[in-house]
Amino acid sequence: MQIVHVISDLPHPANQTVGFVPTMGGFHEGHLSLMRTAKAECGFVVASLFVNPTQFGAGEDFERYPRNLERDAEMAQAAGVDILFAPTTDEMYPRRGTTIHVPAVTTLWEGASRPGHFEGVATIVCKLFNVVRPNVAYFGLKDLQQCLVISRMTADLNLPVTVSLQPTVRESDGLALSSRNMYLTESERAIAPELQRQLISSALALKDNNLSSEEVEVQLRHAKSSLEAVGFRVDYFELIDLSSTHSTHSAKEGSALIAAAYLGKTRLIDNIIL
Amino acid sequence: MQIVHVISDLPHPANQTVGFVPTMGGFHEGHLSLMRTAKAECGFVVASLFVNPTQFGAGEDFERYPRNLERDAEMAQAAGVDILFAPTTDEMYPRRGTTIHVPAVTTLWEGASRPGHFEGVATIVCKLFNVVRPNVAYFGLKDLQQCLVISRMTADLNLPVTVSLQPTVRESDGLALSSRNMYLTESERAIAPELQRQLISSALALKDNNLSSEEVEVQLRHAKSSLEAVGFRVDYFELIDLSSTHSTHSAKEGSALIAAAYLGKTRLIDNIIL
Numbered sequence: 266m267q268i269v270h271v272i273s274d275l276p277h278p279a280n281q282t283v284g285f286v287p288t289m290g291g292f293h294e295g296h297l298s299l300m301r302t303a304k305a306e307c308g309f310v311v312a313s314l315f316v317n318p319t320q321f322g323a324g325e326d327f328e329r330y331p332r333n334l335e336r337d338a339e340m341a342q343a344a345g346v347d348i349l350f351a352p353t354t355d356e357m358y359p360r361r362g363t364t365i366h367v368p369a370v371t372t373l374w375e376g377a378s379r380p381g382h383f384e385g386v387a388t389i390v391c392k393l394f395n396v397v398r399p400n401v402a403y404f405g406l407k408d409l410q411q412c413l414v415i416s417r418m419t420a421d422l423n424l425p426v427t428v429s430l431q432p433t434v435r436e437s438d439g440l441a442l443s444s445r446n447m448y449l450t451e452s453e454r455a456i457a458p459e460l461q462r463q464l465i466s467s468a469l470a471l472k473d474n475n476l477s478s479e480e481v482e483v484q485l486r487h488a489k490s491s492l493e494a495v496g497f498r499v500d501y502f503e504l505i506d507l508s509s510t511h512s513t514h515s516a517k518e519g520s521a522l523i524a525a526a527y528l529g530k531t532r533l534i535d536n537i538i539l
Numbered sequence: 540m541q542i543v544h545v546i547s548d549l550p551h552p553a554n555q556t557v558g559f560v561p562t563m564g565g566f567h568e569g570h571l572s573l574m575r576t577a578k579a580e581c582g583f584v585v586a587s588l589f590v591n592p593t594q595f596g597a598g599e600d601f602e603r604y605p606r607n608l609e610r611d612a613e614m615a616q617a618a619g620v621d622i623l624f625a626p627t628t629d630e631m632y633p634r635r636g637t638t639i640h641v642p643a644v645t646t647l648w649e650g651a652s653r654p655g656h657f658e659g660v661a662t663i664v665c666k667l668f669n670v671v672r673p674n675v676a677y678f679g680l681k682d683l684q685q686c687l688v689i690s691r692m693t694a695d696l697n698l699p700v701t702v703s704l705q706p707t708v709r710e711s712d713g714l715a716l717s718s719r720n721m722y723l724t725e726s727e728r729a730i731a732p733e734l735q736r737q738l739i740s741s742a743l744a745l746k747d748n749n750l751s752s753e754e755v756e757v758q759l760r761h762a763k764s765s766l767e768a769v770g771f772r773v774d775y776f777e778l779i780d781l782s783s784t785h786s787t788h789s790a791k792e793g794s795a796l797i798a799a800a801y802l803g804k805t806r807l808i809d810n811i812i813l
Contacts, residue, residue, distance in 0.1 A: 272697065279553075362643045363661070363695035369636045387637070388696075395697040421637035422662075423546065423669040 266342040268334075268349045272356060272396045276348065281308035285399030285426075286346075287390060290314040291331035291444035295434040297344045299403040302431055304345030311397050312341050313350040315357060319364075320385030331444055350397065357392060364388050367421070370413045370510045374523060375534070378500055386411055387418045394419075394426050402426050407433040407441045409523060409536040413510060433535075435461070441535045453528040456496050463488050463502075464522050464537045471504065471516035472539055478514040492526055500525035500532065507538070540616040542608075542623045546630060546670045550622065555582035559673030559700075560620075561664060564588040565605035565718030569708040571618045573677040576705060578619030585671050586615050587624040589631060593638075594659030605718055624671065631666060638662050641695070644687045644784045648797060649808070652774055660685055661692045668693075668700050676700050681707040681715045683797060683810040687784060707809075709735070715809045727802040730770050737762050737776075738796050738811045745778065745790035746813055752788040766800055774799035774806070781812070 269275055277283075284307030286299045296312075303310045314337055321327035334351055341349050364384045370376075371383040394402065404412050412430045419428050434442045439461040440454075449457060467488045471481060481504060489499045502524045506513040513520055516539050523536040543549055551557075558581030560573045570586075577584045588611055595601035608625055615623050638658045644650075645657040668676065678686050686704045693702050708716045713735040714728075723731060741762045745755060755778060763773045776798045780787040787794055790813050797810040 360643075360695075363639060363641045363692045365637060365639055365696075367637045369634075392695075392697045395699060398699065418637045421634075421666075422639075423666045425669060425672065 266338070266346050266349060268338055268351060270351055270353065270356065272352065275311070275350060275396060277398055278309050282401065283307060283397070283399040284310045285393070285397050285402040286310070286312040287393050287402065287404075288312060288314055289316045289330065289444070290333070290337045291447075292337045292340045293434075293442045293444065293446075295405050295407065295442040297340060298434050299405060299431055300341060300344035300346050302429075303401070303403050306429075307401055309348075310346050311348040311350055311399065312346045313352075313393055313397065314341075315350075315352055315389070315393075317357075317385060317389040318354060319358070319361070319388060320382050322379050322381060325379070326445070326448075331447065350393075357389070365391050365418060365422075367414050367418050370410065370417050373510050374501055374503070374505070375410045375525065378525065383411070383414050387414055390415050391418065391422065391424065394424055399426055401429050403429050403431055405433060406430050406538070407443065407535065409521060409538070410510065413507065441533075443533065445531055445533070448531040449528060453496075453531065457528060457533060459492065459495050460497070460524060460526060460533055460535050461537075463492055464524055464535055467502075468516070468522050468537045468539060471522070476514075476516070481514040481516070488524075492524075497526040497528060500527065502526070540612070540620055540623060542612055542625060544625055544627065544630065546626065549585070549624060549670060551672055552583050556675065557581060557671070557673040558584045559667070559671050559676040560584070560586040561667050561676065561678075562586060562588055563590045563604065563718070564607070564611045565721075566611045566614045567708075567716045567718065567720075569679050569681065569716040571614060572708050573679060573705055574615060574618035574620050576703075577675070577677050580703075581675055583622075584620050585622040585624055585673065586620045587626075587667055587671065588615075589624075589626055589663070589667075591631075591659060591663040592628060593632070593635070593662060594656050596653050596655060599653070600719070600722075605721065624667075631663070639665050639692060639696075641688050641692050644684065644691050647784050648775055648777070648779070649684045649799065652799065657685070657688050661688055664689050665692065665696065665698065668698055673700055675703050677703050677705055679707060680704050680812070681717065681809065683795060683812070684784065687781065715807075717807065719805055719807070722805040723802060727770075727805065731802060731807060733766065733769050734771065734798060734800060734807055734809050735811075737766055738798055738809055741776075742790070742796050742811045742813060745796070750788075750790070755788040755790070762798075766798075771800040771802060774801065776800070 284303030365387040438458040440458045489502045521538045525534045558577030639661040712732040714732045763776045795812045799808045
């Protein structure tokens with residue numbers, strides 16, 4: 266594996282399918298699983314490691330976000346990555362300027378909770394697509410709305426990249442892997458899997474019955490209070506339509522339950538697609 | 540020459556330099572000159588013909604903008620174009636969604652006079668770059684701020700395209716060629732070249748002297764009243780810094796005089812780079 270820091274050093278192998286895994290580092294099994302899938306499906310794999318400042322809001326964890334290039338490089342190499350692209354901020358943003366907006370799927374949920382976040386995500390992903398020029402790019406469904414934003418941007422801007430969305434990788438107790446799980450205290454970590462358990466039990470309650478709008482609302486409120494009862498501060502717990510991200514009362518194909526909740530200072534998100 | 544209406548029919552010749560001339564049709568010598576330059580510099584030339592609805596504001600001339608595919612196709616063929624890409628609106632915009640914003644160079648002048656115009660321009664040019672995948676794209680300097688927007692967007696988003704800016708082509712009396720010149724009445728057409736004449740005489744007055752800010756202001760006001768005196772309604776007549784598009788009082792390299800003025804209902808723009 267080669268570590269590349271400068272855009273102009275990136276190779277563009279002409280006769281191989283290039284798979285791409287954009288990351289912010291802090292690798293865990295979720296990232297490694299994307300890299301292994303990329304390696305299995307493509308001849309050549311580029312992973313990027315860039316803690317993108319434009320997707321962090323004021324007061325978020327940009328400064329303390331985990332950074333350990335040496336550890337991450339070893340893990341990426343073992344997962345079959347050919348090129349680890351780790352640019353500096355100046356290399357990616359010699360100046361701030363052009364931004365990409367995907368209003369159709371960014372006004373609600375993570376977009377509402379984190380103003381500017383998805384503009385930052387869309388812009389850096391477009392830039393990375395243009396410098397890496399992959400055939401296929403891999404993203405984890407844990408960040409469901411991010412997946413919708415990137416899929417939508419890629420289609421709308423006719424970017425010549427296939428977006429491949431991969432299942433969330435979880436701890437054995439169900440907690441979705443996230444670089445931010447390391448912020449959890451021991452007691453918060455013990456409570457954390459309850460987020461997925463509540464998503465599963467709500468999904469079952471919503472899916473198997475022909476519920477009225479009111480009954481759906483009651484179920485969602487019940488889920489929130491159950492989470493609050495065990496120590497979460499719930500940001501949202503909603504049933505949404507995946508094409509619009511709008512709330513829906515119909516738990517059918519093309520809908521998902523999405524949740525964001527704090528344990529202490531740590532914000533966890535998770536989802537289940539119906 | 541082949542006329543292509545559908546994105547998936549566009550060829551991507553692997554071993555040739557692809558030159559690209561994006562247009563809205565209504566071809567005149569300005570367009571043809573870009574096509575001939577592209578043909579001279581690149582092995583393979585794609586021109587696009589798409590009257591982009593997202594760059595027209597309410598009350599602008601989207602409906603009456605000149606459309607004549609047969610005439611334009613003949614002219615493009617004669618200029619050496621290999622592929623004329625003429626998509627429908629549905630082909631380019633199956634839905635509205637993602638937009639590209641270049642605030643650093645779009646808040647003033649044309650951006651201020653035509654809200655949303657440059658978001659429309661930046662978005663369609665990015666989309667066209669992604670479907671045509673040219674090595675070099677050609678634009679005319681008559682639309683100077685558009686050139687700045689596209690250059691800036693291409694750099695900021697790391698689009699793998701070289702933007703080549705070409706001199707304005709003019710009528711023998713100096714009027715910059717524009718598809719909109721056809722809207723001019725005979726008497727307006729007789730007055731129209733005065734716009735360039737005023738730009739030239741102001742440029743000379745500003746360049747050869749070490750003028751104070753006040754003297755520059757006086758010169759610009761004088762230019763405006765001279766144009767108003769012969770029948771223009773001046774939108775702006777300004778000395779700007781090309782990197783920021785901000786007004787400047789220093790007529791040095793990297794600055795330009797830019798003007799927009801109405802003759803009747805027709806809005807003309809022109810500029811001179813110092």
